[in-house]
Amino acid sequence: MKRFLIPLGIFIVLVGFLAVGLRLDPREVPSPLIGKPAPDFSLALLSDPGKQLSPADLRGKVWLFNVWASWCASCRQEHEVLLELSRQGIVPIYGMDYKDQPAAAQSVLTRFGNPYVETVVDLDGRAGINYGVYGVPETYLIDKNGIIRYKHTGPVSPGVLSSKILPLVKELQK
């Protein structure tokens, strides 16, 4: 009888691993950019294509950099969370509209509200490549010296915001 219990034993070990695995996120890959300066860009603003913005302009403050697009369904999920955060005014959020049509992006902001101080337009995705964007949305936390401190892939949930991002923001703002 004992040897017939072996498959059951193996299976139970497997279930144990799967149960742990459920609480992990396979897409949460540590970014090699953490601790490095935020890659430079100079891109036109969504609100006014005549003006440009680059990370150097934001030296001296802690800011969130959120990569989004009008075609990205899961960006809508985090939209409410970002709006709430911008209302609280704890940390400024800058957006990057990634590989998108500016008109479509603008209409999303008009319809659902605009959590961003400014949004830059990355039409061909070249700036995104430098940030290692491989899935939209992605969010970066950048400190006063322009160093990337944290990266979140996928929609920002209230849990991630309160447990990871905001404590780090408070520490960096000191």
Add this chain to the structure above:
Amino acid sequence: MIPELGHMALILALLLAFIQGILPLVGAARNNQVLVSVAKPAARAQFIFVAIAFGCLAYSFLTNDFSVLNVTRNSHSRLPEIYRFTATWGSHEGSMLLWTLILGLWTLAVTVFSRHLPDDMVARVVSVMGLVSFGFLLFMLATSNPFLRMPMAMDGSDLNPLLQDPGMVVHPPILYMGYVGFSVAFAFAIAALLSGKLDASWARWSRPWTTAAWSFLTVGIMMGSWWAYYELGWGGWWFWDPVENASLMPWLVGTALIHSLAVTEKRGSFKAWTVFLAIGAFSLSLLGTFLVRSGVLSSVHAFATDPTRGLFILIFLLVVIGGSLLLFAFRASQVGLGGRFALVSRESFLMVNNILLLTATGAVLLGTLYPLFLDALGLGKISVGPPYFNTVFVPLVAPLIFLSGIGPLARWKQVNVPELAARLKWGFGASVLVALLLPFTLGEWKPTVSLGYLLSLWIVVTVAIGVRARMRTGAGWSANFYGMNLAHLGVAVTVIGVTMVSAYQTERNVRMEVGDTVTVKDYSFRFEGVKDVNGPNYSGSRGTLEVSRNGKPVATLHPEKRIYAASGMPFTESAIDYGLTRDLYTALGESLDGGAWSVRVFHKPFVVWIWMGAVLMALGGLLAITDRRYRASRKKERAGA
């Protein structure tokens, strides 16, 4: 109204599945004929209600009912009608409904085609399938209701463009027919364990069901591979993606099961082992569902994931697989040994076949779950790619294929080794010689090509020896025998395709302006430029490539780059000139400066053989099912009863 009807039908199906899963099982245990007779009508009624629910969901999609969340998320008013229909199973919720519908279909088939079986056996089988169905219906109603309403949306966010393809019309249903079909063999195995009657007859009953499911799974996997080839635009035919592995693992165990069922039926050996494989094949189907649905592994088949769903399926797995393995542990130890066999015999060859197939399954399972194991132990994040799988898989499969030549020629019980060697020596010599020399004619000698040809010629030669020997003895038609040989020939054909395309494919990635020519092998591709096109729900650019060989025109190919309106997702549509000995594969890359485009061009020798071989395997399986033995035994038993 219609979505509520569908929701109600699901609830009724859940109740019926509960009745179907409990009463006949109790009846069979207590020998109560009234309870036993509940099985068939309950199963049929359950199927009807699941079918109604499925019909309601399809109706909501076809009529663009954007008050249903599932429709809003996965469809669009400008989506062509046929894809609005297939969008029914394009989402997580819908594909679970399809899963349950197909489980119902198999159960229905069991109630129709099992009149020759003892009533208590059928009752147990139908009951076990009812319990599985109950689990899936509960899962749907609790965590993934396909009929969830929300405030009316203006329009939907469109079906994933990858799924807007004729292949998606048939691929998921056929794949699920295979996956879910193993539930029949599983139910037979559990029924046999419960009744304690683990004799050769349950093996004979479950053989045609197993072979049918296996044939469907073979075609399903083949279609998935072909779809990935022409749709993803990378020209690959197998990526070792977790979702592909999830379908490959039950296929490998199912293949082992087919072979071990033959031993159990003919010789009465391997009884406990065969039951274990039947549980294993379906357990891996369920595990595959868990891996795909729970999001524990990342994959190109990214569906919306939700931890509560994952937890539900995990508990379900624990109950179904854990329960089955526990039952197996208690009952299998009471099973006696079957017919004895010598060290070299058909039994021993089939045993090695089973060991190799299970080892290969284990290797795939390990590679698929290894990133998860490391992550769970906090040892970092890694991904396991094709190098691991190719390194591990080929050395296991090569001897397996070699043995599949000898096995069918070997006698049961004991092989006369000198006699078998004498029958095979000429065939073996010829295979080796041709395999060594043939690659020279292909331009470049490579050891892998010789190995591939050796394996495939070996199968062809041994099949010929077997068929000739059978014809000489004057034995009549046997669907089982010829089905097996056809399936083995299919393996040979697939091996040629894999060998040729891995060794000799040529790829060029070039920047092309209008009028530029790129040459691959002896084919010239002239770029005639790109025009704008507008589809029903997309706009895009359509390139034109004139293909010629030695100045003679061969084909005109139109690869496309599309932007789908609702999602804004860019998408590559490849253009392929298919051929028996080569495919010419083209895809548009990015638009570059000055009207130029980056263009990908492949020459892929013998690539269609990969899928032709799989079709032959499936046809072999279907041929074997028609064997008179399965029907003759029916008449005999009826006469006896």
